[in-house]
Amino acid sequence: MADIAQEAGFRKNHKLRDALLQHKALSAQGFSERLFGLLFSGLVYPQIWEDPDVDMAAMGNIEGLSIVTIASGGCNMLAYLSRSPKRIDVVDLNPHHVALNRLKLAAFRHLPSHSDVVRKFGMAGVPSNSKSFDLFVAPNLDPVTRSYWQKRSLLGRRRIGTFDRNIYRTGLLGRFIGTGHLIARLHGVDLTEFTKAASIREQRQFFDSQIAPLFDKPLIRWITSRKSSLFGLGIPPQQYDELASLAGDGSIAPVLRQRLEKLACHFSLRENYFAWQAFARRYPTANEGNLPTYLKAENYAAIRANADRVTVHHASFTEILRQKPAGSVDRYVLLDAQDWMTDEQLDGLWSEITRTAATGARVIFRTAAEKSVLDGRLSQSLLDQWTYLDDRSKELTLQDRSAIYGGFHIYARKD
Incomplete structure (x- = not known):
């Protein structure tokens, strides 16, 4: 939490540094990692670039289930709420993403209507968005997140004012x-x-x-x-x-x-x-096309009703899993985070996934290349406890509208 209030840079964000840095600073690889880390320490994704409809097709029926997912822009976590899971733990190493996810959840809980939510997150050039924040959302945010969005730039603009223009x-x-x-x-x-x-x-x-x-x-x-x-x-x-x-x-x-x-x-x-x-650098209007799943009118009531089932953590995936009892998680959404990891980090993550996985658990993730990142890298003793759903993974890769990934992958826990 303190990292949000202080807007800690890459050097102070030890969790992000530990996840990214694999080479010495003076090496070419080390320089690239540190440059990326500096850029990644600010807001990266105002919108998540993984297709939530593909996620939910891969996860199957999630009503009443426990999910752990990476936050990014928060769109997919909200989409999952439309299917009434029991609990979602949202994790991210980037404090800006943490603040954005908490803002979106508070907006669903406290803005008066679906139209207000769409104006805030689905439309550009709405000057009243910061006013609705002041009236309905800010009083219901935790102090650190409220301070984050009220912070002013050198030009005197509040950060929340971005939603008056175009957050995307x-x-x-x-x-x-x-x-x-x-x-x-x-x-x-x-x-x-x-x-x-x-x-x-x-x-x-x-x-x-x-x-x-x-x-x-x-x-x-x-x-x-x-x-x-x-x-x-x-x-x-x-x-x-x-x-x-x-x-x-x-x-x-x-x-x-x-x-x-x-x-x-x-x-x-x-x-x-x-x-x-x-x-177009914006979402379509009603006459032009469809909004993201979490902004569709038919999902609004369920998302609003279920918003209290989410907890947002400034933490790594492995760190949160270590705090959970064995057999307590049903679905894991890793986005593309494993592409960053060393073999040691992969083994540490999957050791906790395997320990906490409930009967019938599933793990979904994406990769830059086509093949699964686990092939030839994850400890065989861990891999043997999971079944790779090859055909379904290939089918859903083709359906992913975001299109930027080479592969979408599903692993199911062996009984």
Whole structure:
């Protein structure tokens, strides 16, 4: 909690440092890790970039179950609440994500209506959002989180005022997307024009004629040949190495082209709010398409009723599991965090997952590359206690609308 109040930098955030740093400071790898850590110590994801509908399909019926998940932007945790789990423990090493998750939960509990929630988290340019925060949300926040959102910048703007403008243009990811738009403009392409496509066929035509050629441009190939080029996506050096191994030519431009093609062409624009964030830097209006699962009207009542079932922790996944009794957790959502880990860290995490796993437990996660990160790395004695759901994992990988990951993986506890 104190880390939020003090806005501790990377050097003071020992939990984040321990998770990221694997090499000496003066090595090339060590420099990349520390640069990424400095960038990651601020707000990274105003929106989570994992598809919650795929998560819930993989987890199955979660009503009455206990879930532990990584926070990120908080969208998926709220989506899970629509299925009435018994309890969700949300963990994150980034204190900005902790503050954002607590804000979203308080907004669902205390804003007067679904429309107010949508205005706050689903719309840009709503000047009244900070006023609704003052009236309904701030009095119900813990003091540290309230102080975080009321803190003023050097220009005198309160942090909560970001929601009066467009929260999704902020954070490391928001600035990365903005930079991508700028680079495309320098090459004569306006990416916002993509949202005028009225069919998947028109989406494909725009991608093939306007977007795909960008990846052959010298500037873009030069940029994507550097590990720091993807730090804005929250992709650390370890994940870059995984992606580069797929490309094989020193640049990950071909891999990024393939992932962006899936985002642009494999799903109807109306149904893919991830594409709206990438190409329009906002969510669609009601006439343009669908909002994220947690903002849909049909899920509002359940999320509001179940919001008290969530506890948000500034802690690592392994740290929280160590505090839990054996056999007490039903579902684990690891996002892509394992791509960052050493073999020792993986064994430590899965030792606690295996100890705390209830009968029928499932673990879901994503990887930058296609194959599971556990292959050839996790201790065989631990791996033998889990079954990899290969076919279902491949099926759901294809359905993931966020499109930025190579693989989606499901492991089920053996009885």
